[in-house]
Amino acid sequence: MSLKENLRIMIVDDMSVSRALIAQSLDEIGIKHYATENDAKVALGKLAANPVHLVISDMNMPGMTGLQLLRALRSAKTTQRIGFILITGTPSPDIVREGQQLGLNNLIRKPFTSATVKAAIESVVGKL
Amino acid sequence: MSTLNSIRDTFFEECEDLMADLADGLAKMQSGSADPETVNAVFRAVHSVKGGAGAFSLTELVAFSHQFETVLDELRSDRLKLQPELMFTLLRSADHLTVLIEAARDGVDVDAVVTQNSAAALRIWLKPSSDAADAPASASESFSFAAVTLDFGAFDQLNDTPNEPELKHYEIAFQPTATLFSNGHEPALLFGELSRLGTVSSTIDLGELPAWEEFDTTVPFMKWTLKLASTAEIDQVRAVFEFVDGLCKLNIVVAPMPVDQEALQFEASLPPAPAPLPMRQAVAEPIAPVPEKPSPAVKAASVSPQISDQHGPKPTLRVELDRVDRLINAVGELIINQAMIAQRVNEMPVTTDSEVVTYVEDYRLLARDIQEAVMAIRAQPVKPLFQRMSRIVREAADATGKSAQLLAFGEEIEVDKTVIERLADPLTHMIRNAVDHGLESPEDRIKAGKEACGTIRLSAAHRSGRVIISIKDDGAGLNRPKILKIAKDKGLIPQDADLVEADIDSLLFQPGFSTAQKVSNLSGRGVGLDVVRTAVTALGGRVAINSVPGQGTEFTISLPLTLAVMDGMVVSVRGQTMIAPISSIVETIRPALSEVHSVGPSSKYLSILGEFIPIIDVAASLGIAPNTSPSDPPLLLLVESENQSQCALIVDEVHDQRQVVIKGLEHNYRSVQGVSAATVLGNGQIALILDLDAIAFQRSAPEAPAEASPLTKGA
Known part of the structure; x- marks a missing residue:
């Protein structure tokens, strides 16, 4: 069984369009096990109970930003080792710096394509 | 690509919501009732539009929303102060953004000069040195991020956690008493507090929940079993429940075995038939709770620290309008069918069969319920x-x-x-x-x-x-x-x-x-x-x-409220069955002869409660041959028209009050003065729905040329 078939990913984005686009990319890559979540706080609760391998999260969300989600994941035992890829349209130096401090695994810039998503995931988990 | 197209459709639908949020936020900012979160929300709305637009290569939209977003970002980070002139620009920009979105959706072009002017109006607010206002790409061109590769070995450790000396597994039995609640405590908050110490899973025991009839809302029946994986000492765990001491049954023990943690396994170590991770959800569907895995924790509801603020918009479902309209049409037919059945049953020689009558009545109520529910689908704020x-x-x-x-x-x-x-x-x-x-x-x-x-x-x-x-x-x-x-x-x-x-x-x-x-x-x-x-x-x-x-x-x-049905009074005028909308009818009267006064050759007035109300013959105003042998005194419908004036309409008989399905006349025939639409009655007969206001108006404007009504020929 290949990595592609086992990798479990959670997509966190408040916009259904973005979720759909990421999901579409994952479909094209051939990743089967992914869940989507529209609220970072709910996602955090679910991840605490059922961790995944990798979280792909948007930066700008109401209530909790992507980096806040990352910080929360890193601060709990069960979730601190989850891989985290942040998606943002404006990767400002601040975001990059804070991301690095929190152990962000990778960053995808908007707009993205299936190829860039694949490359970003591969650089975190290895060849798909 | 059809998937992409449907995502594109979703984007524009989502844009509508975003623009509504934007308008909301801007209105708050304008009225001065904005807090920092309002500005954030406004920023996010524009940002999301930009993000989506980028995915569909809507360059104009991206460029403008970027400009807009940049100004909002300045505002959000307090580098720019909100002032009336800026508010003006923001409102105009939101207007223009709406125009751009609509243009992108409909595939039409927007006058580039207008866009440039709007963008220029925004740029005024940015410091000339701020290069962030330039093309969206430039700010991020230099960005690079060194990916951090995951060490999957770490995951395996996560599963069995053998080298975690401090991690303890607590099992907490918690049963609140009524006093706990009446003192204002909230279990969810306690659980939230608990989850700060570590990972909590909870199982609720509803075994004591009585049958519905015996349910007493003042007595709590719920018990929880909480599992906590934490490095905290037992005293710390107890401290969480300090304030509810004596208000609940509480038992905290250190569990001998690690609680079930969802193992993250790879390759061959996967269990034989693991259910996949929470199923993917269809894009446009409401977000349903992700199903739990068939693990021992199957009954466990995950408790997160945010348990108490998990509120948001109610889940919604986007449906094509065609489907709703088909449903509404079908329900309209159902109502007519119901009316027909009811009528047949009434006409049956053996109406003593009370069961049938009851069923028919149930059917009527059901049909009406369905109809109201369907109408509610179409209702929008x-x-x-x-x-x-x-x-x-x-x-x-x-x-x-x-x-x-x-x-x-x-x-x-x-x-x-x-x-x-x-x-x-x-x-x-x-x-x-x-x-x-x-x-x-x-x-x-x-x-x-x-x-x-x-x-x-x-x-x-x-x-x-x-x-x-x-x-x-x-x-x-x-x-x-x-x-x-x-x-x-x-x-x-x-x-x-x-x-x-x-x-x-x-x-x-x-x-x-x-x-x-x-x-x-x-x-x-x-x-x-x-x-x-x-x-x-x-x-x-x-x-x-x-x-x-x-x-x-x-x-x-x-x-x-709706265009599909209305409550009507079934009346007959010169042998024609007609419907008068209940909403305008005040009462039906058969006045004493002494209350009807003739003024001039043709006008008649009804004297009621010290007022004189004009009497109008419906038949005459519709152009039907007037009654040659008028029954005196006439039967009158007292109606109130839109401008609050009353008049009394002469009809021959009042039969029934019922809900009728409105079928437009204009499409099937043409617009008729004094008639607003038609309906199909239970006996399959078509009845005209009277436009009472028009009939009343006709009288008050007698100089209007009398229109030859088609009914003179048709009737």
Whole structure:
């Protein structure tokens, strides 16, 4: 069984369009096990109970930003080792710096394509 | 690619919501009731539009929203202070963003100059040194991020956690008493507190929950078993429950075995048939709770620290309108079918069979329930429509050099979607009119002792089964002498006509009437208030004017809640079965002969409660042969028309009161004076629905040429 078939990913984005686009990319890559979540706080609760391998999260969300989600994941035992890829349209130096401090695994810039998503995931988990 | 297209559709749908959020936030900022989160929300809305637009290569939209977003970002980070001029720019930018989104959706082009001007207006607010205002790409060109590869070995450790000396597994049995709740404690908060110590899973025991009939809301029946994986000492765990000590049964033990942690396994170590991770959800569907895995924790509800603030918009479902319309049509047929069955049963020789009668009654109630539920699907709040109107007010104020603000009330009122859609144009026109003709120039306003900025109040309210929408300005009021003069000059009324105020006001609705002496930018497009009235009447509504000199003018639109059904009184007129809308009927009377007074050769009045109310023969006004042997005294329907005046209509018989499905006449035949639509009765017969207001209006405007009714031929 290949990595592609086992990798479990959670997509966190408040916009259904973005979720759909990421999901579409994952479909094209051939990743089967992914869940989507529209609220970072709910996602955090679910991840605490059922961790995944990798979280792909948007930066700008109401209530909790992507980096806040990352910080929360890193601060709990069960979730601190989850891989985290942040998606943002404006990767400002601040975001990059804070991301690095929190152990962000990778960053995808908007707009993205299936190829860039694949490359970003591969650089975190290895060849798909 | 069809998937991409459907995502694109979703994007534009989502844009509508985002633009509504944006308008909301901007309105708050304008009124000064904004908090930092409002600015954040506004920023996010524009940012999300940009993000989505980028995915679909809508470059113009990306460029403009980037500019907009940059200014909002400055504002959000307090580098820019909110001031009236900036607010002005933001509102105009939001308007333009809406235009761009609509253009992108419909695939039409927007005048590039307008976009450039709007973008330039935004750029003024950015410091020249700020290069963030440049093309969206430049700021991030230099960005690079060194990916951090995951060490999957770490995951395996996570599973069995053998080298975690400090990690303890607590099992907590928790059963609150009624006092716990009455003292204001909340288990969810306690669990949230607990989850700060580590990972919590909870199992709820509802075993003691009594049957519904015996349920006592004042007694708590729930018990929880909580599992906590934490490095904290037992005292720390106890401390969480310190404040509810004695208010609950509590038992904290250190579990001998690690609680089930969802193992993250790879390759061959996967369990034989693990259910996949929570199923993917279809894109446009409401977010359903992700199903739990069939692990031992299957009953466990995950408890997160945010348990108490998991509120958000109610889940919704987007459905194609066609499907709803098909459903509504089918339900309409169902109602007719139900009426037919009910009628047949009534006519059956053995109606003593009470069971059948009960079933038929149940069927009627059920059909009505279904129908109401279906109608509710089509009902939508007027808020988006009202939000569009504030944009119209701004545009109109800009074009006329006036200063105006819109105050909206009753935005939550729900009306049938079609009504809202078809109301957009007349409402736009009336709002423009209110700014253009209603409000005075700022100088005149100051002279009159008013604020320079005019106010237009747009409100929606429910009133006796109808929706009342009112547009009220605080302008100079109608200039009645001028209206009268223009009407005479244009030959709309005779030179010697002497009209009361209400009649002068209604001249505004006459085709070809326009008081603007010079054609302004906005009005004077050859579209008058008569078009507004036609549009509103087509929706089964009425427009009324009320104006006080010096204080302003109010237009009131009264609309039915739905276009599909109505409650009607079944009457017969000269052997024709007709329906009179219940909403206008005050009462039915058979007066004593002494109460009917003849005035002149043809007019009759009913004396009731000290008032004289005109009597109208429905048959005569519809052009049906008048009753040769009038039954004296006549049976009268006392109706109240839209302008609050009453009249009494002569009918031959009143049969029944029932809900009828409205079938438009215009599409199938043509518009008929005095008849608003038709319906199919239980016996399969077609009955006309009377337009009571039109019939009453006909009488009050006798100079109107009597229109030859097709009923004279048809009947």
